[in-house]
Amino acid sequence: MYPNYIKNLLQIEDVIVKKVSHGLFNTTFIMLETKPKAHTCPKCSNLTSRIHDYRLQKIKHVPFGINSSILILKKRRYACSCGKRFYENYSWLPRYQRMTRHLIMYICHQLRETVSYTHVAKQANVSIFTVIRTFNRINYPKPSKLPEVLCIDEFRGNAETGKFQCILVNGAKNHQSVIDILPDRKQSHLCEYFLSIPRKDRLKTKFFIMDMWEPYRDIAKTFFPNAQIIVDKYHFVRQVSWAIDRIRRRLQKTMPTKLRKYYKNSKRLLLGRYDNLNDEKRQQCDLMLLYNDDLRKAHYLKEWFYRICKESRYSVVRNEFTNWIKNAESSGIKDFEDVAATFRRWYKEILNAFKYKYTNGPTEGYNNKIKVLKRVSYGINNFERFRNRILHTCG
Numbered sequence: 001m002y003p004n005y006i007k008n009l010l011q012i013e014d015v016i017v018k019k020v021s022h023g024l025f026n027t028t029f030i031m032l033e034t035k036p037k038a039h040t041c042p043k044c045s046n047l048t049s050r051i052h053d054y055r056l057q058k059i060k061h062v063p064f065g066i067n068s069s070i071l072i073l074k075k076r077r078y079a080c081s082c083g084k085r086f087y088e089n090y091s092w093l094p095r096y097q098r099m100t101r102h103l104i105m106y107i108c109h110q111l112r113e114t115v116s117y118t119h120v121a122k123q124a125n126v127s128i129f130t131v132i133r134t135f136n137r138i139n140y141p142k143p144s145k146l147p148e149v150l151c152i153d154e155f156r157g158n159a160e161t162g163k164f165q166c167i168l169v170n171g172a173k174n175h176q177s178v179i180d181i182l183p184d185r186k187q188s189h190l191c192e193y194f195l196s197i198p199r200k201d202r203l204k205t206k207f208f209i210m211d212m213w214e215p216y217r218d219i220a221k222t223f224f225p226n227a228q229i230i231v232d233k234y235h236f237v238r239q240v241s242w243a244i245d246r247i248r249r250r251l252q253k254t255m256p257t258k259l260r261k262y263y264k265n266s267k268r269l270l271l272g273r274y275d276n277l278n279d280e281k282r283q284q285c286d287l288m289l290l291y292n293d294d295l296r297k298a299h300y301l302k303e304w305f306y307r308i309c310k311e312s313r314y315s316v317v318r319n320e321f322t323n324w325i326k327n328a329e330s331s332g333i334k335d336f337e338d339v340a341a342t343f344r345r346w347y348k349e350i351l352n353a354f355k356y357k358y359t360n361g362p363t364e365g366y367n368n369k370i371k372v373l374k375r376v377s378y379g380i381n382n383f384e385r386f387r388n389r390i391l392h393t394c395g
């Protein structure tokens, strides 16, 4: 009975547990052997049951709690009448490996978390090289088709292939995952990549979510003719808050030191939503705005824009947004004229953000995870491995 329990614990079939002992450093040793049976000769394919000799081999297995486990397998060697001698093979032990399939699975499973190779090595009681070698056997192929909701973004990976890497994400609710990581965001490479996906599959992409980067829009128009192009909300809202902040910083330079410090430390009052401030903070904000006409105008435009963003009726948004652009254009403030010009260039794509409510939010989440992965992997010195790690963790 007892050895059977251990067999269940090991989850290894067709073995006989002979002995369990505990060694130093929390190591459990388990002696195993198998029942002899006829084997097919790898040279002549005849069956043979003639035992030649035995050898003991140490094999690493998944740890039990804090104890690492080592199997000591009595390996049997057979001899065939053709002269060939060969070891028996085991379904749970890959050829030429000193660790069980279970341990390999365990390592791969651990690597799904955003942890370092060193951490996994410690957990699995193997060397860091074993962890990397094991992971190198995993390869995520390029996806054969793309999702209906395709998000594109970049992150600074500083890989050997380029400063920025491109990330493709399935943005459909409940199906969020990283689809692929591209070595750079050069337009020629992106074209090549999307061209290799059959046109009939590309036609199925209905939404293409991106930041305000011109090459992405060109790509979307060329390769995804059926997709609505959407600019991520965060990226266009931030244009407005950047504009008012530029004005604040410019004004500060003309202020005496004390006042300059006050404006610097209180910038949140200008940048945040007025509605969210309490009475005291509102009064503070009002006082700050008294300093300069442009700042007051900028604040008015910013608040107006924030209100538009909160509006749920699309027809209202469209009218208000159009009015807002006109007002910003004639505001006489360079920073807002620039924002208005940008918004005109991206008019349709910004309105689409209100119409369809997709954002690059899922991608931002993955980008944060990638940052952690980058830190625990000591950077991306090997792009392919890093790509596989991201897909393994975020796929």
Ligand SMILES: [Zn+2]
Binding pocket: 041, 042, 043, 044, 045, 046, 080, 081, 082, 083, 084
């Ligand atoms: Zn043979």
